[in-house]
Amino acid sequence: METGTKISAIAHASLISWALFGGTFRSEPLPFAVQDVSVISSEQFDAMRARRGAPEVPTPPADLQQPEAPVEEVNTPEPTPDEQPAPEPVVPVEPEPEPEPETVEVPPEPEVVEEPPVLEQPDTEVAALPVPPGPDVQPSPADKVAPDPVEPPPPEAKPDDVETPQVSLDEGAEIQQEQQDQTAPEEAAPEIVTEAEEANDPAPKTSPRPRVRPNRPAPQPEPEVTEAPEPEPTEPAPSNQDAINDALTEALGSGTEPTGPPLTSGEKDAMRVAVSRCWNVGSLSTDALNVVVVVGFSLTPDGKVVGGSLRQLDSTGGSSGAAKQAYEAARRAILRCGAKGYDLPADKYAQWQDIEITFNPERMRIK
Amino acid sequence: MMKLLTSLFVGLTLMASAPVHAQSGPLRLELDEGIIEPLPFAVPSFVPDGPAASQYAQDISRVVAADLTGTGLFREISSDAFISRVSSFDAPVQFADWKAINAEALVTGAVNVSGNRLTVRFRVWDVFSGQELGNGLQFAGTTDGWRRMAHKVADQVYSRITGEGGYFDSRVAFVSESGPKNQRRKRLAIMDYDGANVQYLTDSASIVLAPRFSPTGDRLLYTSYETGQPRIYVLDVGRVRQQELNTQEGTMSFSPRFSPDGQSIVYSLTQGGNTDLWKMNLASGQSVRLTNTPAIETAPSYSPDGSQIVFESDRSGTPQLYMMPAGGGEATRISFGQGRYGTPVWSPRGDLIAFTKQNKGRFHIGVMRTDGSEERLLTASFLDEGPTWSPNGRVIMFTRETQGASGRSSLYSVDISGRNLRPVRTPDGGSDPSWGPLQN
Numbered sequence: 001m002e003t004g005t006k007i008s009a010i011a012h013a014s015l016i017s018w019a020l021f022g023g024t025f026r027s028e029p030l031p032f033a034v035q036d037v038s039v040i041s042s043e044q045f046d047a048m049r050a051r052r053g054a055p056e057v058p059t060p061p062a063d064l065q066q067p068e069a070p071v072e073e074v075n076t077p078e079p080t081p082d083e084q085p086a087p088e089p090v091v092p093v094e095p096e097p098e099p100e101p102e103t104v105e106v107p108p109e110p111e112v113v114e115e116p117p118v119l120e121q122p123d124t125e126v127a128a129l130p131v132p133p134g135p136d137v138q139p140s141p142a143d144k145v146a147p148d149p150v151e152p153p154p155p156e157a158k159p160d161d162v163e164t165p166q167v168s169l170d171e172g173a174e175i176q177q178e179q180q181d182q183t184a185p186e187e188a189a190p191e192i193v194t195e196a197e198e199a200n201d202p203a204p205k206t207s208p209r210p211r212v213r214p215n216r217p218a219p220q221p222e223p224e225v226t227e228a229p230e231p232e233p234t235e236p237a238p239s240n241q242d243a244i245n246d247a248l249t250e251a252l253g254s255g256t257e258p259t260g261p262p263l264t265s266g267e268k269d270a271m272r273v274a275v276s277r278c279w280n281v282g283s284l285s286t287d288a289l290n291v292v293v294v295v296g297f298s299l300t301p302d303g304k305v306v307g308g309s310l311r312q313l314d315s316t317g318g319s320s321g322a323a324k325q326a327y328e329a330a331r332r333a334i335l336r337c338g339a340k341g342y343d344l345p346a347d348k349y350a351q352w353q354d355i356e357i358t359f360n361p362e363r364m365r366i367k
Numbered sequence: 368m369m370k371l372l373t374s375l376f377v378g379l380t381l382m383a384s385a386p387v388h389a390q391s392g393p394l395r396l397e398l399d400e401g402i403i404e405p406l407p408f409a410v411p412s413f414v415p416d417g418p419a420a421s422q423y424a425q426d427i428s429r430v431v432a433a434d435l436t437g438t439g440l441f442r443e444i445s446s447d448a449f450i451s452r453v454s455s456f457d458a459p460v461q462f463a464d465w466k467a468i469n470a471e472a473l474v475t476g477a478v479n480v481s482g483n484r485l486t487v488r489f490r491v492w493d494v495f496s497g498q499e500l501g502n503g504l505q506f507a508g509t510t511d512g513w514r515r516m517a518h519k520v521a522d523q524v525y526s527r528i529t530g531e532g533g534y535f536d537s538r539v540a541f542v543s544e545s546g547p548k549n550q551r552r553k554r555l556a557i558m559d560y561d562g563a564n565v566q567y568l569t570d571s572a573s574i575v576l577a578p579r580f581s582p583t584g585d586r587l588l589y590t591s592y593e594t595g596q597p598r599i600y601v602l603d604v605g606r607v608r609q610q611e612l613n614t615q616e617g618t619m620s621f622s623p624r625f626s627p628d629g630q631s632i633v634y635s636l637t638q639g640g641n642t643d644l645w646k647m648n649l650a651s652g653q654s655v656r657l658t659n660t661p662a663i664e665t666a667p668s669y670s671p672d673g674s675q676i677v678f679e680s681d682r683s684g685t686p687q688l689y690m691m692p693a694g695g696g697e698a699t700r701i702s703f704g705q706g707r708y709g710t711p712v713w714s715p716r717g718d719l720i721a722f723t724k725q726n727k728g729r730f731h732i733g734v735m736r737t738d739g740s741e742e743r744l745l746t747a748s749f750l751d752e753g754p755t756w757s758p759n760g761r762v763i764m765f766t767r768e769t770q771g772a773s774g775r776s777s778l779y780s781v782d783i784s785g786r787n788l789r790p791v792r793t794p795d796g797g798s799d800p801s802w803g804p805l806q807n
Contacts, residue, residue, distance in 0.1 A: 143442075145403035192403070194785025196731050196744030263394065272396050279401030280471075283440040285531035285761075296393065310496070325530030328493060328500070332471055333401070335495040339466065354393035363399050 146188035147276070153187060260348035271342060275357060278337035281364045284329055289365045291318035291326035296356045297334060301349050303341035305334060313356060330359045405442035406471050406528065408435060411453045412446070413476035413487070420485075423510065424478035427487060427517040431474060434521035434535040437561065438762075439787025441528075444470050456488060465494045472500075474524055485510045489520050491527050500527040514563060515806070522805070534757040535560060538803045539764065540578040540587050543567065544776050544796035555589055557604065560757075560802070562778075562792040568607055577753075580803040581625045587801075588623040588632060597621045599634055601649075613652050620645075622665045626693075627673040633657065635665040644678060646695075657695035668712045668720075669693065670737075677701070677711040677720055677737075688722060688739070701739030710753055713737075716760035719783065723752040723765075732765045734783055745785040749774075755802045764791065766798040 144150075263271075281289060298309040310331050315323035334357070344352050410432040415424040435441040451464035456477035465473050476489035486507045491500040504523060506516045515536055522533030543556040543565070552571035555578055558564055568587070569575055576597070578589040587602045599620045602609040612620070615638065623634035629649075636645045636654075644657040644664045658664045662682035669676055670693075677690045680698070688702040688711045702708040706726025713720055717737070724731045724744065730751040735742040750768040757764070757780075764780045767790075776798040778791040791797070 143404055147400045147402075186404075188402070188404075192784050192786055194743065194745045195781075195788055196733070196747040196785070198747075268394070268396060271394075272398055275396075276398050276401050279398060280404055280406060281401050282403035283406040283529050285529045288530045322530050325528075328496075328528075332493065332495050336471065339495070352394045356393045356395045358395070358397040359401075360397060360399045361401070364401055364403065 144186055144188040145190070145192055145282070147190070148188070149190040150186065150188040260345065260351065263345070263348055263351050267345060267348075271344060271352070271355075274337050274342055275333050279330065279333035279359065281329060281361050284325055284361070285322065286365070287318050287322040288325040288329070289361045291323045292316050292358060292360045292362075293323060293326045293330055294356060294358045295327065295330045295334065296354070298354050299338075299342065299344070299352060301346060303338065303344050305338045310334065326359065326361070330357070333359075405436075405440060407442050407444050407469055408472040408474065409444045409446075409449065409465060409468070409470040410435075410474045411449060413478050413489070414453060414456050416477060416479040420478040420480040423480060423485060423513050424476075427478060427513055427520070428474075428476065430514060430517035431476075431489075431521045431524065434518060434561070435524060437789070438525065439782055439789075440525075441472075444468055456490075460492055460497075462492075462494055462497045465492075470494050472524075472528055474520075476520065480510060483510045484508075485513055485516065487516050487520060489523070491524050514559065518559070531761065532759040532805070534759045534762065534802075534805065536806050537758050538584065538806070539755075539778075539791075539800050540568075540580055540589075540803065541778060541793070541797045541800040542575055542578065543793065544798055545571075548772055548774060555587070555602070556793075556797075557587075558793065565794055568602060568604070569609075577622060577799045578801045579624050580801045582627055582629045582804060584803040584806065586625075586629075588625060590621040590623070599623045599632075612647065612649075615654075622667070624668055626669055627671055633667040633669065633676060635667070644676070644695075646693075655695075657691070658698070666710045670713050671715055671717045675713075675737075677713055679709045679711060688720070690737070701737070702735070702742075703739060704742055712754050712756060714756050714760040715758060719760070721754035721756060721763050723754065732763060732781065734763070743785065745781050745783070746779070746788060751779075753799050755800050757802055758805045764800045764802055766800065768798075 292315065293312060294314040296309075296311050296313045298306040300306055312323070312327045315326065318326070410428050413424040413428045415421040432443045436443050448468045449464075450467055451461045453460075453475050456475060460473065460475065471494055473492040473494050474489060475492070476487060478488075479486040484507065486505060488503060488505045490503045492498070493500050501523070504520075506519050508516050518535035521535045525531075525533040525535070537560045538557055539560055540555065540557045543554045544551050546552045553574050553576075554567050554571045555569040555575045556565055556567050558566070569591075573591055573593040575592075576590040578587045580587060585604055587604055589600055589602065590597050591600050592598075593600075597619045599612045600609045601612060612623075612632070615636065619637040621635055621637075623632045625632055626646075631646055631648045633644060633646045635642050641661055642663040642665055643659055644667050645654045646657055647654040657667075657676070658678075658680075660680070660682055662680050663686075664678055664680045664682075667676050667678040674693055675690055676693050677688060678698075679686050680689050681687070682689075683700065686707045686709050687700055688708045689698040689700050691698040701720075702722070704724070704726075706724050708722050708724050710723045711720050712722070714734075719734045720737055721732065721734050724733050729747050730749070731744040732746045732751050732754050733742055733744040745763070746765070746767075748767055749770040750766075752766050752768075754763045754765045756762075760783075762780050762782055764778055766776055767779045768774055768776045776796045778793060778797040778800050779788060780791055781788045791800075
C-alpha cells in the first residue's frame with residue numbers, strides 16, 4: 001500500500017472516530033455570569049448626574065392614601081348606636097340562627113372551548129437586568145412593587161406597560177399623525193415601604209439580598225444505550241439509498257424546524273423579563289412564597305403557549321396546597337404575558353420550542 | 368460493499384457536523400424576581416333565581432368584592448369595563464371577554480330565595496388558564512344572614528387564590544368610645560370584622576377595657592372598673608351574661624387572656640404594689656402564680672400550642688418583651704431594639720409576635736420572629752397600640768389615637784407586609800380590638 005493511501009486511511013479513520021466518539025467527551029460549558037449593559041446617551045447620563053446631585057425631597061406623609069370604608073352598608077336596618085339610650089346590654093342577634101350553613105357540591109362545569117386570546121398585551125420588551133436601588137432611590141409607597149421602580153405617571157396618562165406620548169390632531173399640519181392617547185407604566189416602588197419607614201427616614205432600612213450565584217446547568221442525562229431489537233426476518237432489508245436518506249433525516253431533523261444558533265443571553269433575559277412582568281406574587285400566602293416551582297410548556301412558532309402544554313414539573317419547599325398556589329401564579333404569568341406571543345427569534349425556534357422555567361420567590365418573600 | 372461504506376461515511380460526516388446547534392433539551396430559565404401588586408378580579412352581579420333574590424344577589428356580590436378588595440391583595444375591575452354579562456350561572460364563561468379586560472380571576476354566582484331561606488352558589492375561575500379553581504360550592508341560610516354568607520363566599524375565594532384561610536366571616540370585640548377625652552363613655556361592643564353589625568354588650572356606666580375573645584368566640588374576657596378597682600369579668604357572648612372572676616380580694620386584676628384550649632386564663636394581678644402574672648383554671652377557680660419578681664409583669668399572650676407565654680416586663684429597667692414556659696419558670700428576653708416594647712400578641716400561625724413599640728416620641732405596631740429577630744415596624748403615629756391578629760395571621764388590627772384634646776381613638780388594620788393600612792369604620796371611636804376566630 002502506498003504511503004498516500006495509508007495517510008488517507010488514517011485520516012479518514014480519525015475523522016470517523018471523532019465523529020462517533022468526540023461528543024462523548026464533550027465537557028459541560030463552564031458557568032459564567034452575564035451582566036447586561038444599557039447604552040445611554042450623554043444627555044441621559046448628564047440628567048442622571050444632575051438628579052443625584054439634587055437634594056431629595058421626602059414625600060409628604062399624605063393621609064394614608066387609603067380608600068374609603070371597606071364595605072358599604074346595603075339596606076341594613078341597623079340601629080344607630082348613638083340614638084339608642086342603651087342603658088342595658090342589648091342582646092346580640094346572631095346573624096345566622098342556623099347552626100351551620102349547608103355545603104353542597106355543585107356539579108362540575110362542562111368543558112368550555114377556549115377562544116384564541118385577544119388580549120391586547122404590550123410587546124415584550126428587551127430590558128437590562130434589574131438594577132438594584134442605589135442610595136439615591138427614594139422608596140415611595142405604591143400599590144405595585146416591581147424590580148424596576150417606576151415614577152408616578154402623568155395624571156392624564158392611561159396605564160400601560162409601554163410609554164407613548166400623546167398625539168393630537170393638528171389642523172394646520174401638512175402631514176397628519178394618527179391621534180393617540182398618552183400612556184405610561186403604572187407607578188411601582190422597588191420595595192415595600194411601611195408607614196414606619198416612610199415616616200422616619202427615607203433611606204431604605206433593608207438592602208436587597210445579593211443575587212445568588214446561578215446554579216450550574218443541570219447535567220444532561222446520559223443517553224440510554226439499549227440494544228437494537230433484532231430485525232424482523234420478514235421485513236426486507238433496507239437499501240443503501242434508504243440508509244443514506246435515513247442518515248440525512250436524522251442528522252438534519254425533520255427539516256421544518258429552524259434550529260439556528262443557541263439563544264444569546266440577551267434573548268434569554270428578554271424572555272425572563274417578559275414572564276417576570278406578569279409573575280405577581282402579591283396575592284400568594286406566605287407558605288406559597290416558600291415554594292420553588294418548575295413549570296414546563298411548549299410554544300408555537302409565533303411564540304404563543306401551546307394549549308394544554310403547561311405542566312408542573314417539580315416543586316420544593318412547601319405543602320402540596322402551597323405548591324398548587326405557586327404553580328397557578330406561575331401559570332397565570334406565562335399565559336398572561338404570552339397572550340400575544342413571546343418575542344423570540346423565529347430562526348431559533350428549535351431552541352425555545354420547549355421551555356422550563358424555575359420560579360424562585362425567595363427574594364419576594366415578606367421579610 | 369463500496370456503496371454501503373459510502374453511505375456510512377456520508378451519514379457519519381453529517382451527524383458529526385449538523386448537531387452543533389441542535390437543541391439538546393428544553394430552554395431552561397430561572398426567575399427570582401416578579402412583581403407584587405393587587406390581583407385584578409371581576410365579580411359580576413350574582414344571578415338571581417327570581418325577583419325576590421334580586422336585591423340579595425346584588426348585595427352579596429358587592430360584599431364579596433369589598434371583602435376581597437379590602438385585603439389589598441386584590442383589585443376589583445369595575446363592572447363598567449365588562450364586555451360580557453353573566454346571565455346564567457351554568458352558562459359557559461366567555462374567557463376571552465374577561466381576558467380582554469385583564470381580569471385574572473372571576474367569581475360567578477347565583478342566589479335563590481324561598482321564603483326566608485337563602486341559597487348562594489358560586490364558582491371561582493382562573494381566567495387565563497380557563498380553569499375553575501376548586502369546585503363550585505353552595506351555602507344555605509336565612510335571609511337575615513345574607514352578609515355572613517357573602518363573607519363565607521369571600522373566604523372561599525380568598526382561600527382558593529392565596530392558599531391561606533380567609534378571615535371575613537369573623538367578628539371583632541372592641542371598646543366603643545364616645546364623648547370628649549376627659550369625659551369619655553366606654554362600652555363593650557362587638558361587630559363584623561369590617562365594622563358592620565355593631566352591637567353593644569355593656570352600658571357606659573363603668574369603664575371597660577381590653578376585651579379578649581375565647582378561642583371559640585363564645586366568651587369574652589374584659590376588665591371593668593365597676594367596683595372602683597379593675598377586675599376581670601367573663602361574658603357569655605350569646606346570652607350577654609357576665610360574671611366576675613374570683614381573683615383575690617383587695618387586689619387589682621387586669622390584662623387577661625384565654626389559653627388556647629379555653630380552659631384557663633392568664634392575667635396580671637397587683638398585690639402590695641407589685642404586679643405579677645397568674646394563671647386561673649376556669650373550672651376550679653384556682654389561681655397559681657407564674658412570675659415572682661419586683662418588676663411589673665403584664666400583657667401575657669399564649670403561643671398557639673399553649674406551651675409558651677410572651678409578656679411585657681420592666682425587670683431590665685424599661686418595658687421589654689420576655690418569653691417563658693406556660694407553667695412559669697425562667698424568662699428569656701426577646702426584644703433588644705431601642706425604645707419600649709409592650710402588648711405582645713402571638714400570631715395564630717405561631718411564627719410572629721406583634722407588639723407595640725414606643726421610640727423617639729412615636730408609637731409603632733411591629734412584628735418580630737418568636738426569637739426576637741427580624742423586627743419590622745409596620746406603622747408610625749402619635750399613638751398606636753394594642754395589636755390583635757386576624758384568624759389567618761395575615762392582618763393586624765390596632766388602636767390609633769390622634770393628638771390633642773379633641774383626639775379620637777379609632778381602629779385601623781394593616782397587612783403584615785406593612786401594606787394596606789386602612790381605618791376600620793365604626794359608628795363612634797373604638798379602641799382595644801380583639802379579633803375573634805372564624806365562625807362556624
